[in-house]
Amino acid sequence: MSARRLRLSVPVRHPAADAAASRFMAPFSRRELFGLGLAGALGVSYSGWLPRLAAAAAGKAAAKQGKSCILLWMNGGPSQTDTFDLKPGHANGGPFKEIATAAPGVRISEHLPGIAQQMNDLAIIRSLSTKEGEHGLATRLMLTGYAAQQAAVRYPSLGSLLAKELGSDESDLPNFISLSPFRMVDAGFLGPNYAPLTVSGASNDPNTRANLALEDLVPPRDRGDAALKDQFDILRFMTRQFDENSSAEAVQAHRASYAKAMRMVETQARKAFELDQEPAELRDAYGRNRFGQGCLLARRLVERGVAFVEVTLAGAPGNVAGWDTHADNFNQVKTLSQTLDPAWATLMKDLRDRGLLSSTLVVWMGEFGRTPKINPNGGRDHFPMAWSVVLGGAGIRGGQAFGASGADGLTPERAVSVASLYATICAALGVDPKKENISPEGRPIGLVDRGGEPIKELLS
Amino acid sequence: MARGLAIAIAVLGALVSTAFGQRPAAASAPRMTSQELAEWIDARFAEQYRQTGLEPAAAVDDATFLRRLFLDLQGRIPTVAQLRDFLADQGSLKRPNYVERLVNADERPDRFARRTAEHQSRVWRRMMVPASAPGAAMAVQLEPWLTRQFAANTPYDEFARKLLLVSLPRPIAGAVPQPPPVSDSDAAAAVFQRAVGAQPENLASAYVRVFLGVRLNCAQCHDHPFTDWKRDDFWGIAAFFSGDGAKPAAPQPPPTIVADSTSGLAFSAKLLWAEKPLEQTPAGKSPRDVLAEWMTSPANPNFAATVVNRTWQYLCGRGLAGSVDDLDRVSPQERQVLDDLAKLFVESGFDLRWLIMGICQSRVYQQPYSNDPANEAEGFTHRPLKTLLPEQVFDSLEQALGLPVAKADNGPRFNGLRDQFVARMNEAAPESPADYKGGIPQALMLMNGQLTADATNLDSSRTLRAVVEAPFLKPEEKIETLYLAALTRKPAPQELEFLLDYYRRQPGEQERKQAFAQMLWGLLNSPEFVLSR
Numbered sequence: 001m002s003a004r005r006l007r008l009s010v011p012v013r014h015p016a017a018d019a020a021a022s023r024f025m026a027p028f029s030r031r032e033l034f035g036l037g038l039a040g041a042l043g044v045s046y047s048g049w050l051p052r053l054a055a056a057a058a059g060k061a062a063a064k065q066g067k068s069c070i071l072l073w074m075n076g077g078p079s080q081t082d083t084f085d086l087k088p089g090h091a092n093g094g095p096f097k098e099i100a101t102a103a104p105g106v107r108i109s110e111h112l113p114g115i116a117q118q119m120n121d122l123a124i125i126r127s128l129s130t131k132e133g134e135h136g137l138a139t140r141l142m143l144t145g146y147a148a149q150q151a152a153v154r155y156p157s158l159g160s161l162l163a164k165e166l167g168s169d170e171s172d173l174p175n176f177i178s179l180s181p182f183r184m185v186d187a188g189f190l191g192p193n194y195a196p197l198t199v200s201g202a203s204n205d206p207n208t209r210a211n212l213a214l215e216d217l218v219p220p221r222d223r224g225d226a227a228l229k230d231q232f233d234i235l236r237f238m239t240r241q242f243d244e245n246s247s248a249e250a251v252q253a254h255r256a257s258y259a260k261a262m263r264m265v266e267t268q269a270r271k272a273f274e275l276d277q278e279p280a281e282l283r284d285a286y287g288r289n290r291f292g293q294g295c296l297l298a299r300r301l302v303e304r305g306v307a308f309v310e311v312t313l314a315g316a317p318g319n320v321a322g323w324d325t326h327a328d329n330f331n332q333v334k335t336l337s338q339t340l341d342p343a344w345a346t347l348m349k350d351l352r353d354r355g356l357l358s359s360t361l362v363v364w365m366g367e368f369g370r371t372p373k374i375n376p377n378g379g380r381d382h383f384p385m386a387w388s389v390v391l392g393g394a395g396i397r398g399g400q401a402f403g404a405s406g407a408d409g410l411t412p413e414r415a416v417s418v419a420s421l422y423a424t425i426c427a428a429l430g431v432d433p434k435k436e437n438i439s440p441e442g443r444p445i446g447l448v449d450r451g452g453e454p455i456k457e458l459l460s
Numbered sequence: 461m462a463r464g465l466a467i468a469i470a471v472l473g474a475l476v477s478t479a480f481g482q483r484p485a486a487a488s489a490p491r492m493t494s495q496e497l498a499e500w501i502d503a504r505f506a507e508q509y510r511q512t513g514l515e516p517a518a519a520v521d522d523a524t525f526l527r528r529l530f531l532d533l534q535g536r537i538p539t540v541a542q543l544r545d546f547l548a549d550q551g552s553l554k555r556p557n558y559v560e561r562l563v564n565a566d567e568r569p570d571r572f573a574r575r576t577a578e579h580q581s582r583v584w585r586r587m588m589v590p591a592s593a594p595g596a597a598m599a600v601q602l603e604p605w606l607t608r609q610f611a612a613n614t615p616y617d618e619f620a621r622k623l624l625l626v627s628l629p630r631p632i633a634g635a636v637p638q639p640p641p642v643s644d645s646d647a648a649a650a651v652f653q654r655a656v657g658a659q660p661e662n663l664a665s666a667y668v669r670v671f672l673g674v675r676l677n678c679a680q681c682h683d684h685p686f687t688d689w690k691r692d693d694f695w696g697i698a699a700f701f702s703g704d705g706a707k708p709a710a711p712q713p714p715p716t717i718v719a720d721s722t723s724g725l726a727f728s729a730k731l732l733w734a735e736k737p738l739e740q741t742p743a744g745k746s747p748r749d750v751l752a753e754w755m756t757s758p759a760n761p762n763f764a765a766t767v768v769n770r771t772w773q774y775l776c777g778r779g780l781a782g783s784v785d786d787l788d789r790v791s792p793q794e795r796q797v798l799d800d801l802a803k804l805f806v807e808s809g810f811d812l813r814w815l816i817m818g819i820c821q822s823r824v825y826q827q828p829y830s831n832d833p834a835n836e837a838e839g840f841t842h843r844p845l846k847t848l849l850p851e852q853v854f855d856s857l858e859q860a861l862g863l864p865v866a867k868a869d870n871g872p873r874f875n876g877l878r879d880q881f882v883a884r885m886n887e888a889a890p891e892s893p894a895d896y897k898g899g900i901p902q903a904l905m906l907m908n909g910q911l912t913a914d915a916t917n918l919d920s921s922r923t924l925r926a927v928v929e930a931p932f933l934k935p936e937e938k939i940e941t942l943y944l945a946a947l948t949r950k951p952a953p954q955e956l957e958f959l960l961d962y963y964r965r966q967p968g969e970q971e972r973k974q975a976f977a978q979m980l981w982g983l984l985n986s987p988e989f990v991l992s993r
Contacts, residue, residue: 033968039900063838080986173898186897195899196899197899197900197901198887198899198901199901200887200901214900214901214904215884215901215904215905215909216901216904216905216907216908216909217904217908218908219907219908220908220913220917222913223913223918226972227978228977230962230975231978231981231982231985233962234959234962234979234981234982235977235981235982235985235986237958237982238955238982238983238986238988239986239987241954241955242986242987242988243831243987246831246832247831247832248829248830248831248832248844249894249895249896250844250845250847250894250895250896250987251831251845251896251987251991252991253896253897254896254898254987254991255987257898257899257900257902257903258903260900260903260985261900261903261904262903262907263599263909264900265904265907265908341537372713
């Protein structure tokens with residue numbers, strides 16, 4: 001069943017949220033509509049993840065296109081004026097000094113010296129311009145590419161979109177892994193197969209927390225391999241018994257989670273989470289904190305074919321509100337920069353050393369920027385009008401800053417929309433920005449919102 | 461016997477009154493019983509079936525009914541003994557009677573009413589404070605207060621007024637915050653305000669969502685794109701929360717709030733659906749008093765409808781009409797049935813127990829689940845699968861595994877294991893009953909975590925040992941007992957066949973014993989364990 005036929009033949013009369021909310025006294029002619037829509041969604045989105053009954057074979061890790069993406073998510077909205085778009089000499093500038101980088105003419109904050117060294121592989125966009133200044137809604141906007149209020153569609157997150165495009169169904173690891181997320185944006189209508197594995201580190205065990213270990217990956221010691229296989233056989237049988245071919249979302253989600261969890265147990269996730277296998281000096285270089293070790297884990301995951309890894313920086317020693325620096329902005333940004341800089345710089349080097357940088361796109365962004373004007377509390381407030389995002393690695397022409405925000409930081413020049421940012425990310429990874437997914441209502445939803453065009457200058 | 465007779469008479473009465481298609485006028489009417497309410501609900505649905513030509517699906521069997529009822533009211537599955545007693549009961553009214561028992565009976569050792577109130581408090585806490593709220597982590601502190609209200613069956617309008625009028629002590633600079641005075645038993649309700657974030661903006665959107673089913677927060681920054689809500693609606697409600705709660709002796713001009721400090725844009729207190737701001741607050745009343753009176757009044761179009769809709773969602777998996785948080789999107793037909801039920805609820809004296817019992821005693825509550833979300837009839841002839849809450853999963857495991865619950869035994873309830881388990885499950889807790897969010901970490905915990913390891917260990921698991929060591933049980937009876945303990949049902953023939961075959965393939969005595977451990981492991985990890993049918 002083609003997307004086009006669905007689009008033409010299915011009048012969408014009811015937003016998804018409402019359709020899911022109630023059936024009472026609804027017009028029953030919609031039965032057919034839902035049958036069609038769901039078949040479309042099943043055909044397009046849910047294929048190929050049914051639990052494989054064969055015992056796990058040697059894992060095939062290669063991603064479909066061999067490309068991966070690491071998103072460094074700066075929760076709270078980082079100040080562009082104190083990181084990548086300084087305003088020396090202007091009243092809005094603040095106390096931070098600008099330093100030269102490896103890329104001639106590109107200058108950034110003095111508190112990002114390691115990043116400065118990597119600038120030849122990084123491109124700054126200084127003119128991202130959005131319209132959402134509320135954390136939750138802006139997070140949805142930046143992590144899905146669509147304004148949350150636009151329609152009652154459950155938009156998938158960037159990670160889910162790219163997991164679908166770049167990931168392999170045969171992978172031993174989930175194609176989307178999120179490390180210490182703060183605000184979750186899920187797979188939306190793409191369904192459970194593209195939902196992230198979140199490594200939260202909520203454990204009370206300090207060792208587990210520091211190591212970002214995946215808890216309970218190892219079966220109890222007294223359970224042998226034979227017992228494990230028997231258990232899995234029995235569970236697969238019982239799952240089929242409960243609801244063979246059920247399309248109830250809850251059953252599908254359960255089945256998808258268990259299929260992936262069982263596979264990870266069988267293969268022990270190919271030791272991806274065993275950070276103690278890394279040399280101590282390298283772990284030190286990344287920084288012995290959750291974000292630093294998260295970046296190291298991201299590299300190990302990408303090495304094993306994971307398509308999308310998100311690492312969140314939502315705090316640092318002495319900082320609790322992340323980048324949401326309404327007060328005491330400069331001390332807070334300096335502290336956060338000191339966590340960010342070694343982790344990200346080491347990640348760039350490490351990826352390059354292993355030949356992974358040319359196939360791995362690194363994206364640095366938050367939900368919005370911060371006001372160039374400094375408020376009476378020495379802070380900066382939410383500012384979506386003109387702010388900075390950084391791209392690097394796969395498909396990106398590094399060593400440049402694209403766009404500008406004017407002398408005072410208030411006015412975007414060569415403004416970049418979220419849609420164009422998404423189109424650029426897709427293009428850098430070799431994904432067609434014009435591609436569409438079909439929502440359960442049979443509606444085609446582009447990977448990129450309307451009007452998004454890749455920025456040619458940024459692509460290599 | 462006497463109670464059975466009374467219910468039979470009530471049923472007869474309900475049949476007579478619905479047959480005439482009219483309710484007697486509220487003023488002179490004796491209070492409707494919950495059984496009459498059940499009859500009313502079923503009559504409304506029957507009318508719909510007639511109009512649409514759809515057939516209601518056959519009611520679920522006794523075992524499914526009991527599991528469902530225990531999960532919905534007690535927050536856990538029934539024991540094997542409770543199930544066997546229920547199956548053996550030949551009374552024709554055993555289902556409605558059991559509903560009443562779980563809601564009202566508070567005798568030891570079961571304390572059914574108490575547990576129902578506790579479970580209700582968890583459901584309400586999660587509904588009132590979504591996981592995304594600023595203080596979501598502290599919201600559990602609201603549960604003891606909620607439990608007291610539900611256990612005392614506080615009329616719902618009074619319950620809402622307590623939550624609205626409780627004052628949050630203003631922090632005094634430099635002073636250590638003091639716990640609320642013990643004398644004020646309702647002071648704990650203020651946790652709600654702290655959890656949603658105590659600024660007027662947060663309070664406005666939280667109270668209006670929870671009690672009126674209106675999503676107003678979009679109108680904080682701009683007029684609502686899909687509904688008629690404007691900025692003066694949002695800030696008009698927020699203004700009620702802006703003052704210090706004083707009750708001056710003379711009428712006062714309405715409170716105002718500054719929405720935007722840079723432009724100085726200010727709004728006056730205004731009630732929803734009102735054309736103009738309030739003219740004044742009456743003598744002796746705070747603005748919050750005015751808001752509470754208006755919000756909880758029987759005349760408020762959304763107050764009773766919202767709680768009726770929420771209770772329906774809590775028990776049946778989906779709201780009776782539309783999205784429970786957003787009544788603006790409900791169709792007029794849906795709204796009609798909701799309003800009719802809301803009217804009965806008001807006439808009952810805002811009696812939540814009566815409402816819960818009425819719904820659970822209806823035939824509609826006994827609809828089988830639908831395994832197909834594309835089935836348009838779901839929620840109408842079928843109900844959706846419901847995902848267990850984190851505490852429901854733990855408490856059901858505790859029940860199925862016969863874990864020690866006495867403090868002296870230092871079981872998981874007391875040694876921290878329950879807290880750890882619930883915390884991990886909470887990372888992926890459902891946002892609405894039909895929503896399953898459990899991911900790989902939750903699956904791994906159920907597969908390999910401490911609780912499951914103990915449960916499937918022949919030395920440490922009570923349930924397993926009882927089954928494996930019972931000399932009088934044949935293997936098929938042992939399998940049946942495991943099914944009853946974990947899934948509240950007997951195995952289907954093909955299930956029994958598959959598992960017996962597995963059992964017989966084991967080479968020796970020890971392996972055959974171990975086979976039951978693997979079966980129990982499978983049952984605890986199966987989707988049927990965490991999804992309520």
